[in-house]
Amino acid sequence: MGFFVALTAAIAMHVGDDRATAVRDVTQTAPAVQQPVSQQGKIVAVSPTSVTAQSVDGFARTYVINSETNAITESGSLAGGTGASFAVNDEVSIVGIVRDGTAIATAVADKQVSNLDGPPMDAVGIQ
Numbered sequence: 001m002g003f004f005v006a007l008t009a010a011i012a013m014h015v016g017d018d019r020a021t022a023v024r025d026v027t028q029t030a031p032a033v034q035q036p037v038s039q040q041g042k043i044v045a046v047s048p049t050s051v052t053a054q055s056v057d058g059f060a061r062t063y064v065i066n067s068e069t070n071a072i073t074e075s076g077s078l079a080g081g082t083g084a085s086f087a088v089n090d091e092v093s094i095v096g097i098v099r100d101g102t103a104i105a106t107a108v109a110d111k112q113v114s115n116l117d118g119p120p121m122d123a124v125g126i127q
Contacts, residue, residue: 034097037061040111043090048083051108053094063096063105072109082108 039061045052054060071078071085078085082105086092091111096104 034099037098037103038095040093043086043088043092046083046086046088051086051105053092061103063094063103065105069105070107072107072113074110074113
């Protein structure tokens with residue numbers, strides 16, 4: 001009888017350890033929570049890896065820009081190189097995500113293009 005109790009206790013401890021490991025594994029591999037974000041405003045700082053925009057109400061946010069960030073200007077669209085497409089004081093619309101507290105821009109668009117004030121898309125290159 002003592003052997004049965006010891007065996008049952010050992011199995012229970014082993015199963016408990018497996019469950020704890022399974023819970024740890026699930027929490028460690030859970031996908032990062034992403035929230036969509038957008039902002040319209042003026043660029044107050046720009047670099048090859050980030051852009052900071054300030055809204056009319058004074059709210060400012062810095063966005064990471066990378067090779068997947070699209071720059072949308074009157075000249076067209078460019079993936080990557082977003083930092084070189086814009087300058088301080090440019091009016092822009094930014095869309096992106098916040099992942100783990102970091103804002104990442106997926107697109108930065110010139111305000112004229114985002115407001116549909118630019119030339120028609122099919123008119124690019126037409127004299």
